[in-house]
Amino acid sequence: MDSWFTVEKIDNETYVISEYKHWEETHCYLLIGIDKCLLIDTGLGVGNLLEVINRLTDLPVEVVVTHVHWDHIGGLKYFKNIAVHDAEKEWLTNEFPIPIQLVIKNLIREPCDFPTYFNKDNYEIFKGQPTAILQDNDIIDLENRKIEIIHTPGHSPGHICLYEPDKKYLYSGDLIYMGKLDAFYPTTNPYEFMKSIDKIRRLAIERIFPAHYSLSINVEIIENIDKAFKDLFYSGKLAHGNGIFYFENFSIHI
Ligand SMILES: [Zn+2]
Ligand SMILES: [Zn+2]
Known part of the structure; x- marks a missing residue:
């Protein structure tokens, strides 16, 4: 197994694949279905994600990206079936909004023990054609589990969360x-x-599976982030350029 990744089992049919060696600490999630499985996000594109997936399942893999940012689409190069929200399909096919130099600068921002086969000078941002376009309220049916697409713009225009009502999981x-x-x-x-x-806080959620950082994340954070944003809004501070606001276990950069 590629030691770049850490694989943990969440339950009998769900895995998290993490890049803890990198400062971004990305997480991808593999949801095992009956005839296929769903991969949520693909990480930085630094290690060989396909090799990891192949050891976990031999079912066909469909990929959904929560949004088209470089640290979520890095491993798309290994997969054929790629779903993205309508509002960001152009970022995959045409123009990624951030220049490659800036992406690489971010990638190597902190000292990191990259895999020996990785060369930052060859790093490329994935470009390709999505095979499915997602809209709010779409359902991805894995037969044994149903996954709802929730359009949650703000961090990016086509950002989605995925919600699994039976397990009360939120992939955030x-x-x-x-x-x-x-x-x-x-x-x-x-x-x-x-x-x-505000849209997310109305769902019944028991566990949150974020795309970065600690997996020991309590669902109360949703209410806390909701309150933080609303306080900024009602005090007239919720506008670009106002800086970073710090709260107990998160901060908001606007
Ligand atoms: Zn992002
Ligand atoms: Zn990210």
Whole structure:
């Protein structure tokens, strides 16, 4: 197994594949179905994700990306079936909004023990044709489990969370995690971010599976982030350029 990744079993049919060696600590999730499985996000594209997936399942894999940011689409190069929200399909096929130099700068921002076969000078941002376009309320049917697509713009225009009602799992992407929530660059929208949190808090959720940082994340964080955004909004501070606001186990960069 590629030692770049850490694999943990969440339950009998769900795995998390993490990149803890990198400062971004990304997480991808593999949901095992009956005839196929679903991979949520693909990480940085630094290690060989396909090799990891092949050891966990021999079912066909469909990939959904929570949004088209470089740290979620890195492993798309290994897969054929790729689903993305309508609002970000162009970022996959045409123009990724961040220049490659900036992406590489971010990738190597902190000292990191990259795999020996990885060469930053050959790093490329995935470009390709999605095979499915997602909309709010779409259902991905794995027969034994149904996964709902929830459009949650703000961090990016086509950001989605995935919700599994039977297990009360929320795969929250970059909308909810224990770290700095980013809504400060031009393609973000702090107001939409606030509305997306408000949409999510109405769901019955028992476990949150974020795309970054600690997996020991308590569902109460949803209420706390909701309150933080609304406090910023009602005090007139929820606008680009106002900086970073710190809270107990997260911060908001607008
Ligand atoms: Zn992102
Ligand atoms: Zn991310």
